[in-house]
Amino acid sequence: MTRLVLLSLVGTLLVTASMAETSRGFKRLLDAVVRIDVREFAYEAGSKRFQSGVGSGVIVSDDGLILTNAHVVGLRAVDINVTLANLERVSAELVGWDHWTDLALLRLDAEELKRKGHKFTVGRFGDSDDLDPGETVYAVGTPHGLTRTVTRGIISNPRRFFADSRGVKGYETGQFNTWLQTDAAINPGNSGGPLVTSDGRIVGINSRGYSGADNLGFAIPSSTARRVMTGLAEDGAIERSYVGIVPGALRDLEDFYDLELNTGMLINSVDPGSPAAEAGMRGGDILLKINGERVDGRFPEQLPPIKNMIAVRPIGSELTLSIKRGDSTDDYTVTTEELVSRVGDESVVEIWGLSIREVSRPFARENQLPNDEGVLVIGVQRGFPAQVAGLSTGDVITKINNTPIASIADILKQAEAYEELPDKVLVEARRKFRVSLYVLKP
Amino acid sequence: MKTSFTPFLAGLFCIVGISSIVADQSPASLLDERLASVVVVEFAIEHELDRTLNYINGIVIDDDGTVILESSAISDRATPGQLVDFKIYRPGYPTTQYATADYLGQDGYTTWHFVKVQPEGRTGLRPITDFAAADPAAMPVIGEKIWGIGLRQKDEDFAPYYLSSQVSLIQRLPQLTGVALGSVAGRGCPLFNEAGEFIGMGASGFGQRMMIYSQRRRGEMSVLINPDEAAGFRLAAEVYPAIGRIPDNLFGRPLPWFGIDGINPVGPEVAEFLGLGSTTGLVISELLSGSPAEEGGLMPRDIIIALDGMPLPRLKPDGVVAAHLMREILKREPGDTLSLTILRDQLELELPIELGDAPKTPKEAARNYFEELGITIRETVFSDVVARREDPSSLIGAIAHFIKPSSPAGTAGLRVDDWIKEIDGTAVVDYEQALELFGAAESSGRPEVVMLVSRGGETSVMRVKIDE
Numbered sequence: 001m002t003r004l005v006l007l008s009l010v011g012t013l014l015v016t017a018s019m020a021e022t023s024r025g026f027k028r029l030l031d032a033v034v035r036i037d038v039r040e041f042a043y044e045a046g047s048k049r050f051q052s053g054v055g056s057g058v059i060v061s062d063d064g065l066i067l068t069n070a071h072v073v074g075l076r077a078v079d080i081n082v083t084l085a086n087l088e089r090v091s092a093e094l095v096g097w098d099h100w101t102d103l104a105l106l107r108l109d110a111e112e113l114k115r116k117g118h119k120f121t122v123g124r125f126g127d128s129d130d131l132d133p134g135e136t137v138y139a140v141g142t143p144h145g146l147t148r149t150v151t152r153g154i155i156s157n158p159r160r161f162f163a164d165s166r167g168v169k170g171y172e173t174g175q176f177n178t179w180l181q182t183d184a185a186i187n188p189g190n191s192g193g194p195l196v197t198s199d200g201r202i203v204g205i206n207s208r209g210y211s212g213a214d215n216l217g218f219a220i221p222s223s224t225a226r227r228v229m230t231g232l233a234e235d236g237a238i239e240r241s242y243v244g245i246v247p248g249a250l251r252d253l254e255d256f257y258d259l260e261l262n263t264g265m266l267i268n269s270v271d272p273g274s275p276a277a278e279a280g281m282r283g284g285d286i287l288l289k290i291n292g293e294r295v296d297g298r299f300p301e302q303l304p305p306i307k308n309m310i311a312v313r314p315i316g317s318e319l320t321l322s323i324k325r326g327d328s329t330d331d332y333t334v335t336t337e338e339l340v341s342r343v344g345d346e347s348v349v350e351i352w353g354l355s356i357r358e359v360s361r362p363f364a365r366e367n368q369l370p371n372d373e374g375v376l377v378i379g380v381q382r383g384f385p386a387q388v389a390g391l392s393t394g395d396v397i398t399k400i401n402n403t404p405i406a407s408i409a410d411i412l413k414q415a416e417a418y419e420e421l422p423d424k425v426l427v428e429a430r431r432k433f434r435v436s437l438y439v440l441k442p
Numbered sequence: 443m444k445t446s447f448t449p450f451l452a453g454l455f456c457i458v459g460i461s462s463i464v465a466d467q468s469p470a471s472l473l474d475e476r477l478a479s480v481v482v483v484e485f486a487i488e489h490e491l492d493r494t495l496n497y498i499n500g501i502v503i504d505d506d507g508t509v510i511l512e513s514s515a516i517s518d519r520a521t522p523g524q525l526v527d528f529k530i531y532r533p534g535y536p537t538t539q540y541a542t543a544d545y546l547g548q549d550g551y552t553t554w555h556f557v558k559v560q561p562e563g564r565t566g567l568r569p570i571t572d573f574a575a576a577d578p579a580a581m582p583v584i585g586e587k588i589w590g591i592g593l594r595q596k597d598e599d600f601a602p603y604y605l606s607s608q609v610s611l612i613q614r615l616p617q618l619t620g621v622a623l624g625s626v627a628g629r630g631c632p633l634f635n636e637a638g639e640f641i642g643m644g645a646s647g648f649g650q651r652m653m654i655y656s657q658r659r660r661g662e663m664s665v666l667i668n669p670d671e672a673a674g675f676r677l678a679a680e681v682y683p684a685i686g687r688i689p690d691n692l693f694g695r696p697l698p699w700f701g702i703d704g705i706n707p708v709g710p711e712v713a714e715f716l717g718l719g720s721t722t723g724l725v726i727s728e729l730l731s732g733s734p735a736e737e738g739g740l741m742p743r744d745i746i747i748a749l750d751g752m753p754l755p756r757l758k759p760d761g762v763v764a765a766h767l768m769r770e771i772l773k774r775e776p777g778d779t780l781s782l783t784i785l786r787d788q789l790e791l792e793l794p795i796e797l798g799d800a801p802k803t804p805k806e807a808a809r810n811y812f813e814e815l816g817i818t819i820r821e822t823v824f825s826d827v828v829a830r831r832e833d834p835s836s837l838i839g840a841i842a843h844f845i846k847p848s849s850p851a852g853t854a855g856l857r858v859d860d861w862i863k864e865i866d867g868t869a870v871v872d873y874e875q876a877l878e879l880f881g882a883a884e885s886s887g888r889p890e891v892v893m894l895v896s897r898g899g900e901t902s903v904m905r906v907k908i909d910e
Contacts, residue, residue: 433703
């Protein structure tokens with residue numbers, strides 16, 4: 001009996017060993033994984049404040065490009081320190097950022113690398129489209145700051161769909177890609193590290209887990225990551241096209257719409273003022289083809305790729321959308337606009353203790369504002385003029401001293417005048433739909 | 443305000459002349475006598491799936507068995523049609539003895555609800571005016587001793603008990619309101635001075651800010667409210683106008699309409715900046731499409747500074763000024779003219795506004811419950827469309843007023859206040875059409891109804907699977 005148990009234990013060890021630990025590919029991958037320490041600023045609570053965080057990343061090119069998450073390194077990073085496999089530190093800079101796919105691209109400081117004589121290996125990609133549920137995968141990274149941690153699990157679902165409207169530092173994410181779901185332990189700090197197969201091929205970039213749940217982790221598939229990486233390396237950002245349709249799954253509605261199975265995508269809603277709305281499309285329409293190419297949006301998992309079909313067209317493209325409404329099918333021509341985030345540019349007026357953000361079109365639409373004019377208050381500092389006057393987060397400033405405020409520049413101009421000659425300032429702001437007046441006093 | 447009630451006040455003096463308020467009576471006998479003006483009103487609200495029983499204290503205001511209840515006594519979501527089985531209990535009497543009553547409606551200006559006791563139940567009731575002070579306009583003074591009636595629950599026969607305190611504060615909110623040092627009357631029950639003269643009615647919602655002290659967590663402010671007894675009370679002067687305003691219809695029509703949304707008081711700093719001195723102003727956020735205010739030439743962001751030539755008073759807290767304006771409007775009638783002085787781009791303008799007739803309210807909207815689908819739909823009214831930031835000149839579709847949990851509609855994801863714009867592919871032009879389409883869907887034998895529903899400005903298609 002005792003012997004049997006022992007034997008079976010040895011057997012397990014042998015099998016496991018053959019899967020990853022002894023694989024050359026896996027070892028090579030380990031040498032490509034890095035820890036990332038970031039210090040960045042934020043315009044929180046009416047002042048410019050610094051915060052720091054730890055994440056993971058993987059080196060993906062000979063010239064030191066590192067793939068990580070957009071929520072690990074943001075546009076306001078001032079200090080990025082990368083810890084290589086040999087535990088030596090090298091600084092890096094941000095090359096590109098894309099919150100829609102939660103990806104960021106960094107580049108190691110070549111000069112510093114050369115000076116210090118550090119070496120690294122380059123991770124190799126696998127094909128995420130080939131993954132099957134149940135396949136063994138490993139997550140490598142820095143959970144809770146524990147450098148160089150490997151956890152193991154399986155692919156729980158290779159095509160998970162979820163969109164999060166505030167998932168990346170308040171920015172939208174997940175609308176244009178599906179996710180790999182894994183039960184490999186993914187904790188805070190794993191973000192940006194690779195999800196790899198037993199031969200060390202990168203199939204995903206670990207991004208998030210359900211907090212409070214057991215072993216529900218998610219990674220951006222490598223097929224998405226490689227495409228975005230190319231774009232970020234070239235332009236620093238990914239431009240996407242927008243037409244303003246909100247898709248829905250057609251499942252169970254085919255009879256009602258008199259459609260063959262696996263044909264078309266439901267349009268749940270059309271954003272007011274968007275190209276699709278201008279063209280006359282509306283909620284309840286069925287999108288059959290984009291530029292003659294048939295679409296199949298039967299299940300929620302199929303929607304991100306369809307949205308991506310539109311997103312990848314150059315901004316300003318003319319698209320022909322075949323739309324079925326009732327018994328008739330018509331072509332609608334729409335000219336795409338640039339996709340923008342709900343989160344606009346941000347700044348701070350420190351003398352008033354006021355953090356501000358541009359009102360973007362999506363923000364105005366979500367909040368049913370009449371237009372995208374005005375500037376949103378995102379924080380106030382206690383005891384400073386803005387807070388004392390009664391302004392608070394969520395207010396939209398529309399006028400200062402009877403001058404209309406359309407952008408951050410308009411506010412900064414008023415603040416400059418105040419700084420030169422501090423005097424009472426009358427501010428008009430909207431909270432939801434109510435207009436109020438405030439006086440800022442020196 | 444004063445002129446319209448002068449005839450009533452004159453009448454009151456006569457009553458006082460013949461009434462017998464005797465100052466040297468004992469508290470027990472004073473209380474006993476005044477119980478004749480206090481009743482407990484029981485009524486049921488019929489919902490789609492169940493009914494809820496409510497017990498509210500009320501005060502008798504005349505010899506015809508009219509009883510007033512505070513405005514919060516009846517939920518705003520309940521329509522008069524849902525209010526049934528009104529019963530009247532006398533404090534301290536066995537609850538097997540009760541009278542029946544009818545709901546008369548709510549008055550828009552005073553916001554009281556009115557109930558009329560059936561003739562056979564009126565014996566022994568006395569109007570509160572029997573206990574009016576010699577000068578009904580006299581105000582209680584700070585420090586004055588006052589007492590009131592509290593009532594126990596039904597299982598104790600609504601037994602009356604005595605509460606007493608002293609006046610601590612008198613304020614306009616904008617209703618004349620008093621605050622006592624402690625609980626001084628049950629909600630909706632009367633208060634009296636030492637001579638037994640009626641001085642007010644126990645009001646709801648007077649909270650004291652309290653610090654919850656904990657050694658583990660830093661203290662947080664909380665508001666504690668006693669739901670049974672009140673330290674705050676509406677003065678008698680707020681109760682007497684009810685006598686002249688018994689509604690002759692359930693919705694208190696005619697209701698005047700002005701048509702502005704979001705009136706925000708300016709703070710003292712802004713008032714000073716605008717040169718308003720010791721008075722104040724109200725910023726108008728929005729004008730409702732087609733409203734008298736819009737037609738009268740008001741613009742968004744105008745600042746109202748005076749009504750009929752009277753500068754807006756600085757009532758505290760600031761928000762009370764907005765309520766003051768609403769009351770000034772509601773005490774008028776459709777067709778009356780209100781003269782507004784406004785500030786626009788720092789210039790003063792005088793604008794006469796002729797009040798209109800208020801559009802149909804959600805309470806007045808027709809509604810119908812579809813048992814199989816598990817949904818109550820209601821007629822779309824003006825305020826629904828305004829709240830959804832669309833053009834209220836066309837009242838299309840229907841509003842989901844109730845969704846039965848786990849019903850076909852509930853399972854499909856419909857929620858209360860969803861705006862149903864299409865049913866089975868047909869655009870719903872009005873409520874009647876929604877009724878027809880739902881009726882047809884339920885009787886068609888089809889396994890589903892498909893709706894286009896608007897929520898938060900976004901539409902979505904919802905499929906409601908009908909049970910076999």
